[in-house]
Amino acid sequence: xxxxxxxxAPRFVPAGIVATDEQLRIQCATARxxxxxxxxxxxxxxxxALRIAESWQRGVQPAHxxxxxxxxxxxxxxxxxxxxxxxxAAVTRQLRIHTFDAFAAGVLxxxxxxxxxxxxxxxxxxxxxxxxxxxxxxNPDERWPEDLDFPSPGDTATVEEFxxxxxxxxxxxxxxAYPPEGDVTPGYAADVGTRYMVLRMLRAxxxxxxxxxxxxxxxxxxxxxxxxLARQADPQDDESGGFPDADDCxxxxxxxxxxDEMHDLNRAMYRILRRVMxxxxxxxxxxxxxxxxxxxxxxxxxxxxxxxxxxDAEFPVARHPLGTSFRFGPTLARVASxxxxxxxxxxxxxxxxxxxxxxxxxxxxxxxxPGAREGGVPAASPDCETQVVALALALRGASPKKRxxxxxxxxxxxxxxxxxxxxxxxxxxxRVHGFESYLLRPEVLLVRGLxxxxxxxxxxxxxxPATIARIVEAFVFFCDVRFEPPEGEDDASQRTxxxxxxxxxxxxxxx
Numbered sequence: 001x002x003x004x005x006x007x008x009a010p011r012f013v014p015a016g017i018v019a020t021d022e023q024l025r026i027q028c029a030t031a032r033x034x035x036x037x038x039x040x041x042x043x044x045x046x047x048x049a050l051r052i053a054e055s056w057q058r059g060v061q062p063a064h065x066x067x068x069x070x071x072x073x074x075x076x077x078x079x080x081x082x083x084x085x086x087x088x089a090a091v092t093r094q095l096r097i098h099t100f101d102a103f104a105a106g107v108l109x110x111x112x113x114x115x116x117x118x119x120x121x122x123x124x125x126x127x128x129x130x131x132x133x134x135x136x137x138x139n140p141d142e143r144w145p146e147d148l149d150f151p152s153p154g155d156t157a158t159v160e161e162f163x164x165x166x167x168x169x170x171x172x173x174x175x176x177a178y179p180p181e182g183d184v185t186p187g188y189a190a191d192v193g194t195r196y197m198v199l200r201m202l203r204a205x206x207x208x209x210x211x212x213x214x215x216x217x218x219x220x221x222x223x224x225x226x227x228x229l230a231r232q233a234d235p236q237d238d239e240s241g242g243f244p245d246a247d248d249c250x251x252x253x254x255x256x257x258x259x260d261e262m263h264d265l266n267r268a269m270y271r272i273l274r275r276v277m278x279x280x281x282x283x284x285x286x287x288x289x290x291x292x293x294x295x296x297x298x299x300x301x302x303x304x305x306x307x308x309x310x311x312d313a314e315f316p317v318a319r320h321p322l323g324t325s326f327r328f329g330p331t332l333a334r335v336a337s338x339x340x341x342x343x344x345x346x347x348x349x350x351x352x353x354x355x356x357x358x359x360x361x362x363x364x365x366x367x368x369x370p371g372a373r374e375g376g377v378p379a380a381s382p383d384c385e386t387q388v389v390a391l392a393l394a395l396r397g398a399s400p401k402k403r404x405x406x407x408x409x410x411x412x413x414x415x416x417x418x419x420x421x422x423x424x425x426x427x428x429x430x431r432v433h434g435f436e437s438y439l440l441r442p443e444v445l446l447v448r449g450l451x452x453x454x455x456x457x458x459x460x461x462x463x464x465p466a467t468i469a470r471i472v473e474a475f476v477f478f479c480d481v482r483f484e485p486p487e488g489e490d491d492a493s494q495r496t497x498x499x500x501x502x503x504x505x506x507x508x509x510x511x
Contacts, residue, residue, distance in 0.1 A: 012057040012179060014050060015086030020347070022322050023047050026285075027054045031318030035262070035305060036287040039336070039344050041327025044287045045074070048260055049081035051285050052095065055256045056087070062094035064255040066282075068273070069099055069265045070295060073433055078260055096251075100269045104229035105220070110230075111246035112216040119219050122163060123442045123477060129159050132204035136197070147186040147196045163222075165198045166296060167204070170227040171266035175202065205245025223268075223298065230268035233275040254280040262288030266299035274312060281314075287322070328352040362406040385422035392428050413438075440467070445474040469502045 010019075010028050013101050019027065023043070027035055027050040027356050038044045048067075056062055075097050098106070109115050119125055136142075137150060151158035151446045169175045174192045184203070189196040204468050212218040221229070232246045257276060259265075265273065277284055286309075290302040303309075310317050324347040325333065332354060333346035348353075360383060388408055410416055413435040418439060423430050436446055449471040461468055475481060477499060483497035 012053040026320050032283055033313055033315045034285045034318045036320045036322050038289050039320035039325050041325035042322040045077050045081045047493045048258055048287045049085055054089050060255050062091050064253055066254045067097040067258045069260045073348040074261050101226045105225035107229055107246050107249050110249035116216050117219045119221050125157050129162055132201045135204040136200045144186055149197050162201055165194050167298040171268055173267045200403040226268050230271040233271050250279050254282045255384045257284045262286035262305045263290050263293050263302050264295045264300040265304040270304040297298050357387055385419045389422045389426045446478050472502045
């Protein structure tokens with residue numbers, strides 16, 4: 001990339017927006033290594049899109065620009081930001097915009113010579129977790145059996161705890177620091193912040209995942225590609241799996257590297273980032289908000305955007321603020337400044353109104369609504385989903401000029417169940433981001449299929465082949481169905497037979 005001179009005017013002029021002075025400085029900055037520290041609502045992704053567009057306008061081929069993020073929605077948001085500022089669709093398609101896990105999977109696929117099966121759904125991982133539990137139970141050499149607390153059959157809480165612990169331990173690379181097998185103790189488990197039983201399950205689970213072939217794992221679950229590549233990126237990791245060295249499969253043609261959601265980097269992702277930077281010696285720009293670390297449960301730590309990054313950087317790190325938030329007005333900006341003890345400027349032209357609504361928790365019986373003031377909010381305040389639906393209906397009924405987007409932020413996906421039911425009952429269309437609607441969860445799909453069969457009512461499934469396919473897959477999974485191949489097709493795989501059954505059922509449903 002030809003670094004622009006400090007006095008250069010931007011060569012890329014965005015369509016539809018007028019860049020702020022902060023954004024222009026970032027767009028045309030000359031530093032080889034740059035970190036942008038932003039506030040909430042400060043148009044981080046749009047600013048990163050401007051940086052990418054400027055690089056392209058100055059002659060960097062789109063295929064030589066790599067953008068990495070934590071989540072797939074963030075990838076989609078970056079593509080959308082590029083579209084909104086006027087980058088041609090043909091150019092955006094050539095850019096390499098990936099999650100860290102997808103990037104890692106691509107490097108490993110080139111090294112291993114094939115695509116390792118990916119298992120993402122907890123329901124599909126559950127049998128493998130129970131297989132790991134069984135291995136722990138059958139270990140005759142266990143030295144601390146009194147510290148093993150085996151779950152009862154069907155205990156889903158243990159499976160969920162295991163999957164969450166695995167993400168944290170792998171994201172922080174604490175599994176890599178394991179001592180030899182005989183030295184794993186209950187005390188060591190306490191040191192890494194987990195139960196001894198979970199630690200033993202993780203050991204057994206990794207043997208299951210990595211077994212069966214000398215050159216590649218049997219499968220990869222959530223974040224496993226990132227974890228496997230991060231370990232191979234460390235020459236001192238003696239237990240990186242014994243799989244083919246991925247050294248020759250890393251990209252070496254990256255001229256511009258950008259990272260969105262940099263505040264959510266964990267140690268495994270950070271190690272991959274450092275390897276890409278060292279291998280390519282490219283221009284780098286990372287954007288994040290250290291006050292918005294969301295994925296701490298997966299090992300995310302803001303130090304990889306600050307102190308650790310500065311300590312490891314080959315070139316001086318130029319830091320740029322992005323302090324103007326377009327999400328709220330001056331009143332809320334002043335409050336946010338006092339709370340964060342740093343200046344937050346308001347770029348929104350509208351006035352921000354903050355209204356506190358209280359609702360009765362499902363566990364409360366007869367008590368006052370949480371947060372209710374005496375003589376203020378009535379004791380019989382509506383429940384949460386009723387208030388949300390009322391607000392949505394009010395916005396839907398507003399004039400087009402006053403109509404606005406309406407979003408509900410949830411702390412946990414399970415909180416969507418009563419809310420989705422209320423929206424459906426009120427006839428309010430909605431979409432979910434970052435998780436699936438509970439109506440598409442496998443256990444719910446199974447019930448929906450059973451009801452459709454019992455009532456002989458398939459109207460809700462007509463024109464929805466993807467939903468039909470997932471219902472059939474739910475039946476196969478939960479009922480442990482195996483297909484018998486027709487005569488003469490003894491070599492047909494279960495996947496082939498399942499796909500055929502899905503097509504047949506979809507045709508029957510349509511008619």
